[in-house]
Amino acid sequence: MTIKQPVEVCMMDFATLCDNGATLQLDHYQRPYVWDRHKVNQLLEDLDEFRHSGNGQKVYYLGTLLLHRNDEKKARYVIDGQQRLSTLAVLCHTLHNELPKGLEFHYRSPISARNLRVARKLMSEHRESALEPSIVEQLCFTVITVEREDLAFTFFDTQNFRGVPLKATDLLKAYHLRAVNGPNVRHVESLQQICARRWEHVQMAGPRRQDCEQQDFAPELFQFYLWRARNWRGNKKMEREDHDSLLEAFQQQSVGGGEIDEIPLYPGYHNQFANSLKLQSSDDYRLALNPLQISGSAANLPFTLRQPIHKGICFFLYAQKYASLLDALLYQENTCHELEAFREFYRRVVRANAYYLQELFNLALLMYVDRFGYQHLLTFAVGLELVLGGLRLEKSYIFKESPLKYLRDAPYNLLDEICGAYRPQEVMAFLRSEIERSKGYGNAVSIVLSKGVQGRYLNALLNYFNLDDIPEGDSWVLKGWLGMEK
Numbered sequence: 001m002t003i004k005q006p007v008e009v010c011m012m013d014f015a016t017l018c019d020n021g022a023t024l025q026l027d028h029y030q031r032p033y034v035w036d037r038h039k040v041n042q043l044l045e046d047l048d049e050f051r052h053s054g055n056g057q058k059v060y061y062l063g064t065l066l067l068h069r070n071d072e073k074k075a076r077y078v079i080d081g082q083q084r085l086s087t088l089a090v091l092c093h094t095l096h097n098e099l100p101k102g103l104e105f106h107y108r109s110p111i112s113a114r115n116l117r118v119a120r121k122l123m124s125e126h127r128e129s130a131l132e133p134s135i136v137e138q139l140c141f142t143v144i145t146v147e148r149e150d151l152a153f154t155f156f157d158t159q160n161f162r163g164v165p166l167k168a169t170d171l172l173k174a175y176h177l178r179a180v181n182g183p184n185v186r187h188v189e190s191l192q193q194i195c196a197r198r199w200e201h202v203q204m205a206g207p208r209r210q211d212c213e214q215q216d217f218a219p220e221l222f223q224f225y226l227w228r229a230r231n232w233r234g235n236k237k238m239e240r241e242d243h244d245s246l247l248e249a250f251q252q253q254s255v256g257g258g259e260i261d262e263i264p265l266y267p268g269y270h271n272q273f274a275n276s277l278k279l280q281s282s283d284d285y286r287l288a289l290n291p292l293q294i295s296g297s298a299a300n301l302p303f304t305l306r307q308p309i310h311k312g313i314c315f316f317l318y319a320q321k322y323a324s325l326l327d328a329l330l331y332q333e334n335t336c337h338e339l340e341a342f343r344e345f346y347r348r349v350v351r352a353n354a355y356y357l358q359e360l361f362n363l364a365l366l367m368y369v370d371r372f373g374y375q376h377l378l379t380f381a382v383g384l385e386l387v388l389g390g391l392r393l394e395k396s397y398i399f400k401e402s403p404l405k406y407l408r409d410a411p412y413n414l415l416d417e418i419c420g421a422y423r424p425q426e427v428m429a430f431l432r433s434e435i436e437r438s439k440g441y442g443n444a445v446s447i448v449l450s451k452g453v454q455g456r457y458l459n460a461l462l463n464y465f466n467l468d469d470i471p472e473g474d475s476w477v478l479k480g481w482l483g484m485e486k
Helices: 014-018 037-052 082-096 110-127 133-138 149-158 168-179 185-203 218-231 243-252 313-331 337-348 355-372 377-394 402-409 414-420 424-437 452-464 475-485
Strands: 007-013 023-025 060-070 075-080 139-146 274-279 285-289
Touching: 007 014, 014 133, 014 139, 037 060, 037 082, 037 110, 037 133, 060 082, 075 082, 082 110, 082 133, 133 139, 168 185, 168 218, 168 243, 168 313, 185 218, 185 313, 218 243, 218 313, 218 355, 313 337, 313 355, 337 377, 337 452, 355 377, 355 402, 355 414, 355 424, 377 424, 377 452, 377 475, 402 414, 414 424, 424 475
Parallel strands: 023 075, 060 139
Antiparallel strands: 007 139, 060 075, 274 285
C-alpha cells in the first residue's frame, strides 16, 4: 500500500506567497544572511535586463522555494530560499518603504546585520536609475510545501535547489536544537536561544575570525578536528569524513535521555576531583583536591574529545569548547610565554610543511592540549613536527591519503597514544621512538637546501635549530629536540 505524502507544489508570485495564511519564518538552524555585493548586484542587473527585454514576459522566475508548514505554530518555515527571500524583503522595503506582510524573518547575527545594510545601500543607489516599484509584482516562484520536517530535508537533499545548500553542520544544529524540548515552553525557548548564540560563536571562530561576512568555522571544526579525533583510531580501518559520516557520528550516535538542561560528565583534564593522594602516618589517605574552576571561557568546559555526545545542549557546548580551545591556541592574542614560543615555531617550521601533514599536526595538537593543557607545549609541538617532518623529507610527494597511511602503517596510532597517556612524558617517549624510526633525516644530506618543497622545509627546520648546514647522520634531530628541555 502506498501512502501519499503531504506535499503541495504550485506557482506563486511574491505577494501571494507572503500573504498566504501562516507567516514565513526562519527556523533556528538557518544560517545568517550571507549574500555579498556580487550576488545582490547580479540580482539587480538580472531584474534590469528583464524589465528592458521587451519580449512580452509578464513574470520573472526566481526558482524553487521549499517550505515546511507547521500548523501548530501557525508558521511556514523556509528550508530553502532564505537568501533570496531576505534579499527581496530588502528590495520591497527600498521600493515601497515597508516590508512584505506575512514575512517575519528575525536575524540575530552581526553578519546578517552587516550584509543587510550593504544590500539596502546597493538597492538605494540602484533605485535612482533603474528600479521600478512594479517589479516586485512580477516575481514568481515554484513553491514546494510539506507538512513534515523530515520530508522537507529529504526534498532538500535530493533536489538541486538554488541558493546556499545546507551543510552537515547545519542539519546537526537543527537536530540538536529540536532535541532541546520539554513541557516548560519558556525554559525551552531560552535554552534554544542560548544554544543558537553559542553556535554563532563556533561559526565566528577559526583562522578567518577577523574576516567578515561569510565566516563559518563549524564545517572545518567538525570535519578536520572533531570527527577525525573520534574516528581515526587503531591501525586498521580509517577513512576520511563525508556528509553522511558526520551525521552518523554526531546525530545517530548521540545519546538521549536526561534533563534538557543537564549534561553527564566524564573524567578528563578539566574534570578531576583530586590531583594527588597522600598516605599519612596514621595510615589514612588524604586527597589534594583540585580547585573549583569557574570561568567564562568555553575552552575550560569539562569535556573530552572522544566522550559520548548527548543530544541537545551538550552538542553545542562541546562544539564551542573546541572552537574556543583552537582559537586560544592558534588565533587569539595571548601573552603566555609558552604559547608565544609555540606560535613562533608553528609559524617558522610547521607552516613550511605539506598542507595535509599540517592537518594531522593540528589535530594531534588539539588532542594533546585537550589532555594536558599547555604543559610542555613547545616540546611536544617540536617533537610532533619532527615526526611529520621525517615523512616530508622521506617522500617527494605528500598526498591527501598520506596522513592516514602513516597512522595505519605505524606500530601504534599517534592519536591513540596521546589520548591514552597519563603524563606528557609518555607522549614524548612515543614521539622519540617515531623520530628514531624515521628514514627521512638520514636522507637529508641528499636534499638541496631551499630548492623544492623538501629543500625549503629542511631549510626552515635547520634555521630554527640555528644550523647552517645539514649535519651528517640523523642524531642532530634528537639532539636538538632533547636539548630544549635542559
